[in-house]
Amino acid sequence: MYEKELKAIKKANRFRNREIFSESLLDFASNDYLGLSENRMLLKRAYEKVSSYKYHSPKASMLVNGYHPIHNEFESYISKLCGFEESLVVGSGYLANIALIESLVRKDDILVLDSEFHASGIMASKLTKGKVSYFKHNNPFELDNLLKTLKYKRAIVCVEGVYSMEGDLVKPKIFEVVDRYKALLIVDEAHSSGTVGKNFLGVFDFYDIKPQKNHIKMATLGKAMGSYGAYIQGSSEIIEYLLNRAKSIIYTTAPSVFDIALAYEGYKYIQENKKSFLEKRDEIFRLVEKSFVSRQESLILKIEYGDNQKVLDLKELALREGFLIGAIRPPTVKKAIVRIILRLNSDMENFRKLFSLF
Numbered sequence: 001m002y003e004k005e006l007k008a009i010k011k012a013n014r015f016r017n018r019e020i021f022s023e024s025l026l027d028f029a030s031n032d033y034l035g036l037s038e039n040r041m042l043l044k045r046a047y048e049k050v051s052s053y054k055y056h057s058p059k060a061s062m063l064v065n066g067y068h069p070i071h072n073e074f075e076s077y078i079s080k081l082c083g084f085e086e087s088l089v090v091g092s093g094y095l096a097n098i099a100l101i102e103s104l105v106r107k108d109d110i111l112v113l114d115s116e117f118h119a120s121g122i123m124a125s126k127l128t129k130g131k132v133s134y135f136k137h138n139n140p141f142e143l144d145n146l147l148k149t150l151k152y153k154r155a156i157v158c159v160e161g162v163y164s165m166e167g168d169l170v171k172p173k174i175f176e177v178v179d180r181y182k183a184l185l186i187v188d189e190a191h192s193s194g195t196v197g198k199n200f201l202g203v204f205d206f207y208d209i210k211p212q213k214n215h216i217k218m219a220t221l222g223k224a225m226g227s228y229g230a231y232i233q234g235s236s237e238i239i240e241y242l243l244n245r246a247k248s249i250i251y252t253t254a255p256s257v258f259d260i261a262l263a264y265e266g267y268k269y270i271q272e273n274k275k276s277f278l279e280k281r282d283e284i285f286r287l288v289e290k291s292f293v294s295r296q297e298s299l300i301l302k303i304e305y306g307d308n309q310k311v312l313d314l315k316e317l318a319l320r321e322g323f324l325i326g327a328i329r330p331p332t333v334k335k336a337i338v339r340i341i342l343r344l345n346s347d348m349e350n351f352r353k354l355f356s357l358f
């Protein structure tokens with residue numbers, strides 16, 4: 001039934017498949033930035049925590065009786081830690097972005113997205129009744145111009161804390177522009193939460209920005225936190241509104257209790273060990289600077305080649321040497337890149353060996 005479509009995908013060289021990689025490969029490709037997905041102690045702690053309750057699964061939507069004490073405890077912990085009024089656990093980052101955009105952007109409002117915003121935001125933009133506009137990647141001047149010239153009741157701006165392919169951080173000037181126009185700002189911290197800032201809490205922490213009523217943060221738990229799921233943070237009004245209007249929060253089973261417990265243990269572990277994580281991050285950044293003469297802002301290292309075959313060859317070469325890395329090509333990125341995740345649990349010697357291949 002879909003033969004033609006599949007043929008077209010193959011013809012365009014865009015056919016993809018899942019693969020199970022050998023556990024013996026050194027992983028420099030996944031989003032497990034801190035190596036928490038290998039940490040057995042966190043697994044055990046989460047298991048013990050969940051086991052102390054009668055129910056280990058949510059059983060229903062949060063608004064029926066799927067809201068578990070572990071969800072609630074984690075939300076309170078994370079609100080205090082990040083300085084937001086309230087937090088709300090969500091099944092995944094994809095669902096969270098759909099929830100935010102679909103419910104917050106009403107008729108007469110405008111949604112303004114960074115041109116490199118995640119696919120979930122693009123998908124959600126098709127569900128709103130508001131107008132949709134894009135600004136040039138990480139360009140506060142263009143954003144300023146749009147907010148100045150367009151007509152709207154409310155403006156909702158979407159950016160990422162760290163952009164997943166380029167590895168660059170959202171510019172602090174974007175916060176200034178948004179605040180000046182009293183727009184709502186949604187910061188997707190999928191790749192910045194757990195990786196940047198002196199407390200590993202993301203870009204608010206990195207720039208020392210105290211969350212305001214117009215700031216909304218979305219963070220995922222399936223990357224640096226070594227679990228699965230997501231949460232949204234904002235003012236009590238925004239969280240209350242989402243609970244009453246966001247379909248992908250209301251009409252879905254509450255997030256997995258175990259995954260939230262695991263992420264909760266992950267957060268506590270990072271806070272307990274942030275000094276050694278910081279030292280390792282600095283050491284890796286120094287090595288990147290020495291090896292590639294480039295300053296590193298995040299744990300995503302991008303090496304641009306602009307040649308599709310070259311990046312595929314490099315990926316193969318790395319694989320033969322036992323390293324798993326990313327070879328990202330257009331249309332995902334404008335020019336072909338090698339993408340290396342600087343996972344903090346990797347040995348410095350392995351970083352040296354890997355970097356010597358480029």
Ligand SMILES: Cc1ncc(COP(=O)(O)O)c(C=O)c1O
Nearest residue numbers: 092093094118164188190220222
């Ligand atoms: C920037 C960004 N936002 C949102 C998501 C979706 O999050 P999740 O995997 O939890 O659905 C991802 C990737 O997975 C992402 O990279």
